[in-house]
Amino acid sequence: SAVISQKPSRDICQRGTSLTIQCQVDSQVTMMFWYRQQPGQSLTLIATANQGSEATYESGFVIDKFPISRPNLTFSTLTVSNMSPEDSSIYLCSVESGWNTIYFGEGSWLTVV
Amino acid sequence: AQSVTQLDSQVPVFEEAPVELRCNYSSSVSVYLFWYVQYPNQGLQLLLKYLSGSTLVKGINGFEAEFNKSQTSFHLRKPSVHISDTAEYFCAVRPSGGYQKVTFGIGTKLQVIP
Numbered sequence: 001s002a003v004i005s006q007k008p009s010r011d012i013c014q015r016g017t018s019l020t021i022q023c024q025v026d027s028q029v030t031m032m033f034w035y036r037q038q039p040g041q042s043l044t045l046i047a048t049a050n051q052g053s054e055a056t057y058e059s060g061f062v063i064d065k066f067p068i069s070r071p072n073l074t075f076s077t078l079t080v081s082n083m084s085p086e087d088s089s090i091y092l093c094s095v096e097s098g099w100n101t102i103y104f105g106e107g108s109w110l111t112v113v
Numbered sequence: 114a115q116s117v118t119q120l121d122s123q124v125p126v127f128e129e130a131p132v133e134l135r136c137n138y139s140s141s142v143s144v145y146l147f148w149y150v151q152y153p154n155q156g157l158q159l160l161l162k163y164l165s166g167s168t169l170v171k172g173i174n175g176f177e178a179e180f181n182k183s184q185t186s187f188h189l190r191k192p193s194v195h196i197s198d199t200a201e202y203f204c205a206v207r208p209s210g211g212y213q214k215v216t217f218g219i220g221t222k223l224q225v226i227p
Contacts, residue, residue: 045214099164100164101147101162102215104149105156109154
């Protein structure tokens with residue numbers, strides 16, 4: 001399995017600002033994924049990020065709001081732009097490692113006030 | 114497209130009692146199945162997975178699950194729960210063959226009562 005580190009682990013942000021979340025993996029992986037978990041809800045896939053190409057966004061998520069970078073095979077960032085209280089969520093980085101299995105980081109707990 | 118139904122949003126159970134968390138899925142193709150656990154204020158941890166082979170899958174912390182293709186189910190079981198098993202459990206499904214999106218259920222909160 002992969003070891004995934006996310007920063008920040010928690011943050012409280014002012015509405016209208018932007019926050020960049022970093023995800024570092026201890027091994028090279030082709031596919032990285034960003035999920036959102038809103039309070040009391042399940043996980044929703046935001047986008048899939050492959051190194052060297054544009055991220056692929058799921059329905060309801062757009063690049064202007066959630067720009068993603070994937071500069072190499074062990075690192076990715078997700079920015080939550082122009083935040084509103086509705087963006088208060090856990091943001092989870094995940095990777096596919098081994099055979100057809102997704103592993104998650106500890107998450108970044110974001111509160112927008 | 115596939116979907117996952119976790120039939121119970123909350124399951125209270127006394128310590129040392131057995132527990133079953135139910136998961137049904139829908140898919141027109143063959144699938145891989147997963148259970149993840151989320152402890153309070155933590156990320157998701159893989160509990161166990163079914164990819165192929167034996168339909169009875171054993172995972173960490175004494176949990177096991179059985180894949181039942183005819184009933185499209187993947188119920189999670191533990192014969193004797195501990196206080197430390199209090200957490201939220203997510204069932205997930207993914208079509209087999211190449212990269213496919215993972216779909217998660219809404220989660221089941223297991224509350225172990227001392």
